[in-house]
Amino acid sequence: MKKRVLVTEPIPKSVVDYLEAEVELERWSHPEKIPKGLLLQKIPSFHGLITFKDNIDQEFLQAASQLEVVSNISVGYDNFDIEAIKRSKIIATHTPYVLDETVADLIFGLILATARRIPELHQYVRNGKWSKSVDISLFGHNVHHKKLGIIGMGRIGEKVARRAKVGFQMDVCYYNRSRNHKIESELGAHYEQMDELLKTSDFILLMTPLTEQTYHLIDYEAFRKMKRTSFFINASRGAVVDEAGLINALENQLIQGAGLDVFKQEPIQLNNPLLKMENVVTLPHIGSATAETREEMKLFAAKNMLQALRGDTPDAVIKELN
Numbered sequence: 358m359k360k361r362v363l364v365t366e367p368i369p370k371s372v373v374d375y376l377e378a379e380v381e382l383e384r385w386s387h388p389e390k391i392p393k394g395l396l397l398q399k400i401p402s403f404h405g406l407i408t409f410k411d412n413i414d415q416e417f418l419q420a421a422s423q424l425e426v427v428s429n430i431s432v433g434y435d436n437f438d439i440e441a442i443k444r445s446k447i448i449a450t451h452t453p454y455v456l457d458e459t460v461a462d463l464i465f466g467l468i469l470a471t472a473r474r475i476p477e478l479h480q481y482v483r484n485g486k487w488s489k490s491v492d493i494s495l496f497g498h499n500v501h502h503k504k505l506g507i508i509g510m511g512r513i514g515e516k517v518a519r520r521a522k523v524g525f526q527m528d529v530c531y532y533n534r535s536r537n538h539k540i541e542s543e544l545g546a547h548y549e550q551m552d553e554l555l556k557t558s559d560f561i562l563l564m565t566p567l568t569e570q571t572y573h574l575i576d577y578e579a580f581r582k583m584k585r586t587s588f589f590i591n592a593s594r595g596a597v598v599d600e601a602g603l604i605n606a607l608e609n610q611l612i613q614g615a616g617l618d619v620f621k622q623e624p625i626q627l628n629n630p631l632l633k634m635e636n637v638v639t640l641p642h643i644g645s646a647t648a649e650t651r652e653e654m655k656l657f658a659a660k661n662m663l664q665a666l667r668g669d670t671p672d673a674v675i676k677e678l679n
């Protein structure tokens with residue numbers, strides 16, 4: 358008898374066909390997330406779950422009596438309670454590498470949009486304000502040859518560093534808990550302690566995972582150390598920043614602007630003060646959201662699932678569970 362897999366995110370036909378060759382599939386294909394109650398009701402009859410952002414917590418795991426594998430369609434897995442999964446012996450996988458270039462492209466888009474004020478000027482043209490040469494008060498700032506500080510120089514950070522060094526001749530420094538010797542020797546990016554990076558960078562990119570250690574890693578005190586002319590970019594997870602501290606820092610002009618793909622609460626609430634600030638560019642968590650890359654991520658998640666259900670080691674088991 359075929360094993361049963363539940364997929365709670367829309368997937369393309371190619372991935373459906375790939376999975377159905379080996380397993381019996383049930384799909385939740387609505388644009389809105391599956392309600393938690395319904396997921397808990399359904400999950401006892403499944404061996405596998407392919408998910409995008411469902412919370413895989415203790416309550417879910419208790420209900421998932423036959424579950425063997427949970428496969429996340431994303432590289433970040435802060436929606437997983439890793440300690441609870443360890444105790445359950447369920448295999449958990451994610452989708453690293455396939456999205457790195459795409460997310461790095463988006464991050465450069467955010468850097469450029471923020472420094473060159475692209476959304477604001479786009480609106481200026483559309484609102485019919487372009488009647489003479491653009492006033493100096495609307496000029497942006499250079500990106501090329503500036504200093505980029507990356508907090509979290511991992512797979513995606515490296516791709517951003519490459520773009521910054523090769524395409525924009527930027528001075529790139531980074532902070533991690535451990536040294537990334539490859540990026541130092543290949544690109545000449547240099548390691549700096551966090552304080553030094555905060556004090557000297559023109560652009561500060563946050564690219565760590567969200568963990569207990571990184572929760573509110575950047576708070577008001579961190580913004581106080583940054584240059585008043587600096588731009589803060591976050592494409593990691595909203596909770597790696599203390600969002601109230603960021604709002605405060607922007608209101609007090611401790612930094613010049615921010616480019617944000619991720620927020621404390623997603624979707625963002627419309628009364629969030631960040632949405633009223635001209636010097637803040639906001640995106641709806643779309644780092645990996647191109648048609649090509651999302652399809653590749655879904656295929657990768659499906660491969661991880663089938664490998665695990667066959668008893669093989671999946672290509673991308675979450676490292677704490679390896």
Ligand SMILES: NC(=O)C1=CN([C@@H]2O[C@H](COP(=O)(O)OP(=O)(O)OC[C@H]3O[C@@H](n4cnc5c(N)ncnc54)[C@H](OP(=O)(O)O)[C@@H]3O)[C@@H](O)[C@H]2O)C=CC1
Pocket residue numbers: 432433434453454456460508509510511512513514532533534535536564565566567568570571592593594618619642643644645646
């Ligand atoms: N906006 C979007 O759409 C997307 C967001 N993301 C987010 O980006 C994150 C990073 O992805 P990826 O590059 O693949 O991950 P990696 O694991 O490859 O890189 C993460 C880096 O963060 C560093 N890091 C981890 N913990 C700390 C810490 N406490 N202090 C300082 N540095 C730390 C790690 O170095 P070390 O261990 O040496 O400290 C590592 O270099 C994902 O977890 C996800 O949350 C990912 C894809 C798309």
Ligand SMILES: O=CC(=O)O
Pocket residue numbers: 430431432433434456644645
């Ligand atoms: O945020 C997206 C991810 O892949 O992580």
